[in-house]
Amino acid sequence: MRFEAPRSVEEAVTALAGQTGAHVLAGGTDLLVKLRAEMIEPELIVDIKRIAGMRDVVAEDGGWRIGAAVSGAEMGEHAGLCADWPGVVEAVGLIGSTQVQGRATLAGNLCNASPAADSVPAMVAAGAVVRVVGPKGTRDVAVIDIPKAPGKTTLAAGEFIASVFLPARGARSGDAYLRFIPRTEMDIAVVGCGIALSLDAAGRVAAARVSLGAVGPKVMLVDAAAEAIQGRVLDEAALADLAAVCSAAATPIDDKRGTVDFRRHVSGVLARRAAVIAEARAKGEQA
């Protein structure tokens, strides 16, 4: 096994080009676990942490560009990110332990391609876009289009994610992410739900994005859920409709972590609870 730590995107792309059995290392919180469990035997590991910009959070077009090696802990201490996208910050903050937070990254969580990844539904709800680099150049891709199937992404051979862009939040907007786990931490989502919404001057939902995780082979953006609350005040009836739509949209399986019925039901419960938090944030309340 070879290990390389290039100083530029170009060097990294060159190292990865045409190499079979290559793995990109950012935080390594998934990669090292797989290595130690002997699930993978890489030929090459390319550490991207030393590439300029990979550990920076930079303001851009009213939003934020987050380098692929920025850790959850760094995001949690970034005042601008916490103010604009608290749901995304909280979602990445749910990954692993305090120690893992010192390493875990948004990009890694996305590329691990687990349907239960916590930060992914939050990024999808936020409308996040990733910058992909590779042998054929650079392209920007919506987060929703990265996961392909459990453990698989749409990235081509030799490509990796260099940064994640969270767009400008907009006025009267807020986001939230909630997951259900049987314990209180150190666990994996049985259901995850991300919501980002903005309100009009009258307090009605002007726009919304609702996403679900762990209830299908990959994260889903539930357009019907957004439509269910579009133009409405989030009263009991609207929240009940939102819950019902999310429960119906979920396509879970029965497995060791939960049943189909349970996951459908909890999809609705979390959507309702997340919407209440996002609405409060949009109104500028602490939530």
Add this chain to the structure above:
Amino acid sequence: MALDDTKKTKDFKVVGTRPNRPDGIDKVTGRARFGADMVAPGMLTGRILRSPHAHARILRIDTSKAEALPGVKAVVTRADFGDVPDHVANVIDNCMAGDKALYDGHAVAAVAANSAAVARKALKLIEVEYEVLPHVTDVDAAMKPGAPVLHEGWQQETVPAGYSGNVISRVEFGHGDVEAGLAKADRVVARTYRTGATHQGYIEPHACLATMSADGQGDLWVCTQGHYMVRNVCAAILGMEQGQLRVTASEIGGGFGGKTVVFLEPVALMLAKKSGRPVKMVMSRSEVLRATGPTASTSIDVRIGMKKDGRITAAFAELRYQGGAYPGSPVDMGSMSAFAPYDLENVKTVGWDVVSNRPKAAAYRAPGAPMAAFAVESAIDELARGFGLDPLAVRLMNGAKEGTRASYGPTYPAIGLIATLEAAHTHPHWTAPLGENQGRGVACGFWFNFGGDTCVSLNVTPDGTVTVSEGNPDIGGSRASMTMMAAEELGIPYDQVRTIIADTGSLGQNEVTDGSRVTFAVGLATIEAARAAKREMCKRAAMIWGIDEEAVEWEDGAARPAGPNAGKFPPMTIKEIAAVASNTGGPIAGHHEVTAEGAGVSFGTHMVDVEVDPDTGATRILRYTVFQDAGRAVHPSYVEGQFQGGAVQGIGWALNEEYIYGEDGILQNAGFLDYRIPVASDLPMIDTVILEIPNPGHPYGVRGVGETPIVPPLAAVANAVSAAAGVRMTRLPMSPPRVLAAMQAAKG
């Protein structure tokens, strides 16, 4: 042990205090050496190939390609062990499958190689031809006629006709007339309860380092609860004399009963023998979960009759425990302990030991008792609540006391159940208000406790400090406790004594660290060894003073003339006597060998508040208090630690922990992500109340405390969840999907 030998509480100077444990610094700094921390020159890495099938006949194993791989130094299969004595036949078959692989993860071959990478590659080169057989993993399914049978012809005569060959044996306990008693009841509850199989969840995986010299002398470094057991079992399997195998226990990162048997050790020794090189083996977490010894899953019918005033008229339980691929589930102890906390006129338990295609169960903290207590304490709770009675008052009314004839036979001496119930009844926790969706549960629990073979040597060094050598791995602070008891008896400070865990070449036979026996039995032997050393030192002082031995007594760390008639001599301290030992007969030591009896049964009562999320079925533990009789708490912090640890493991068992098998008989959750032991943030601080009702069988009144605290929590949590959710939960774990489904079904 005569009662007047028992020290009074007020006399204790060291016992009952809370000094730092002698192994503490090394453990918090990472210097302590655990199983995987040992290395030897020329050491090889051993790896095991495991069955991917739940049940399969092994038609052929071809190891030739693996043996030919450069770097591979030995390959071992069951054939290498040949015939072994009957008492270890199942043990080696569990360590290395013979004709059949009996569960997912059952070892079928092993290699030793220059590196882990080569060993891994070698495993892939071993060809095993399996004939896959039908399998069964559920206890009720395994008992039915027509179920796939694991072992033809193993059924004992105690089993009546009409059961599958997987039903190995039947036990029965009790007295009185259950049916007549039930007929007198105002209400009878009859329910079936089920519990999942749980694992001890020790953090340190099994690990060992084996060497075997050309002349047949073996050495083994191993993480275990009993290195004498490891020596005896491995010697029998390998056809060695016990004296030729020296076993040294590493520090141990948890055991809870799961390290009272061997898994890797005979295989590592055989690999070392074949390769002529030291061989180290370390299990992965997945191997630990797939192929060590979890506890039994159970299915239990209970019928209990009660009068309106709370008096129990009769109690019956039928317990079915599957203990994995070989006989020996803890159903006998479940059957004996089920009704042990109660004074009952009519009581009967019937237990069935069942095999299935799961790893063979090992001991898990009070083996067999928590599941039985879950069933019984749930039924009592349901009856008490049904009559609108105080569940603690009902238990006080029916509780066992001195003179009660236990359901499993003996008549109790002084016991502490009533004291724990009274302490619970008057504790502020019992009357604290509860909020919406919250519930409170209580339950009692019992454990037998054990003594057994014990050998301790206590040596006085030339400078008058003391070393204690004992043969039980320190799993819960026992070095501190032994040090304290030796210091107490000798009348010297705690820091003047150091206790070590000696290897098997240094002491006589010592029983495994199990049955909550160590503080009791090794403590007893330590005290007696100290008394022997004191007698010797009194003898030396008498010699120096020129008076009779009988005229010298020991007090506060010094020999003194016993009275005015003995003569006027200034006291001789242990240091002064030790300094001149070479002139008075040589080194000073005391030792004691005993098969300790009189362990003293132990009772506890637990109380817990929970909140159940009505939308998700998730349970949060809000408050938890343990009340237990410790006899005498030698080191109260470690007694409290045992209470807390038992409660926490029980909470895990109650809420989330469970072996989950697929239709294919493969374990679905062989890792700590999906085998969910509680994490710190799941728990409140567990409060503890130590009761001290001295055990007449121990010089200081000590009772074992390690196991009883895992007996009540399954039921206590289930009673609390049932109260909060408004529906009786009869199946563990009470995972959120199960609780939510039960609440939805109850609503209709």
